[in-house]
Amino acid sequence: MQRPLIVALDVHQKEVRDRLLETFKHDSIYMKVGMELYYQEGPRIIEQLKKDGHHVFLDLKLHDIPNTVGRAMKVLSSLEVDLINVHAAGGRKMMEAALEGLEAGKPANAPRPKLIAVTQLTSTDQEMLTDELLIKEEIAHVVSTYAALAKKSGLDGVVSSALEVPLIHEVCGEDFLTVTPGIRRLSDAKGDQKRIVTPMKAKELGSWGIVVGRSITESIDPYQTYLEMKKEWEEGK
Numbered sequence: 001m002q003r004p005l006i007v008a009l010d011v012h013q014k015e016v017r018d019r020l021l022e023t024f025k026h027d028s029i030y031m032k033v034g035m036e037l038y039y040q041e042g043p044r045i046i047e048q049l050k051k052d053g054h055h056v057f058l059d060l061k062l063h064d065i066p067n068t069v070g071r072a073m074k075v076l077s078s079l080e081v082d083l084i085n086v087h088a089a090g091g092r093k094m095m096e097a098a099l100e101g102l103e104a105g106k107p108a109n110a111p112r113p114k115l116i117a118v119t120q121l122t123s124t125d126q127e128m129l130t131d132e133l134l135i136k137e138e139i140a141h142v143v144s145t146y147a148a149l150a151k152k153s154g155l156d157g158v159v160s161s162a163l164e165v166p167l168i169h170e171v172c173g174e175d176f177l178t179v180t181p182g183i184r185r186l187s188d189a190k191g192d193q194k195r196i197v198t199p200m201k202a203k204e205l206g207s208w209g210i211v212v213g214r215s216i217t218e219s220i221d222p223y224q225t226y227l228e229m230k231k232e233w234e235e236g237k
């Protein structure tokens with residue numbers, strides 16, 4: 001799917017989730033299953049979304065020793081999701097092991113899920129990076145350096161704020177996937193997100209895909225909000 005708006009299905013109450021999924025039943029969209037939902041529902045939620053015709057981004061952000069991540073990815077690969085992620089901070093060997101696990105675990109003839117790496121979470125700002133994580137470099141430099149490492153490790157792309165996308169494309173090429181959460185319209189609550197942009201700005205900056213959670217799932221009319229944000233994302237206005 002080209003340049004998707006990925007809906008983060010961060011909803012654990014079954015009735016709320018079912019209502020939300022019902023509103024998307026005539027569309028084939030990109031849905032993101034994160035930790036909250038996957039830990040609750042397990043593989044059956046992936047099966048359901050695929051049966052409903054959706055593309056699936058399984059966002060479990062694996063970050064462990066290479067052997068553990070490789071084996072976990074081998075198991076997850078059998079779910080045949082479209083997109084899956086790790087933390088780039090796990091390093092090159094871990095990312096390579098993740099890729100090998102995905103390759104080894106996928107059913108014959110199925111495509112390997114695309115593997116992307118989280119560079120720096122969009123809830124991290126420069127102050128936190130410096131004072132808590134003790135990383136003294138500029139955040140954009142850290143993000144593009146992690147992106148370059150992900151590319152060297154054979155990954156398909158990264159997760160970052162849209163703010164860093166031009167630099168990532170400069171370093172890793174235009175075809176390297178850039179998936180960008182931290183998306184808000186001007187009227188939306190920021191919540192815990194720090195490096196945020198509007199859908200329009202993300203398009204201008206060249207994101208491949210945007211991830212939108214609470215702005216849609218917690219709005220009064222999620223489907224209408226989805227359509228409005230999608231229009232803004234696709235048309236850039």
Ligand SMILES: O=C(O)c1cc(=O)[nH]c(=O)n1[C@@H]1O[C@H](COP(=O)(O)O)[C@@H](O)[C@H]1O
Nearest residue numbers: 008034059120121122159181211212213214
């Ligand atoms: O990997 C992710 O999807 C992710 C990475 C990141 O740096 N920031 C980030 O917000 N996310 C996810 O994107 C979604 C954003 O949700 P909202 O802030 O509600 O739009 C959440 O499901 C996060 O887990």
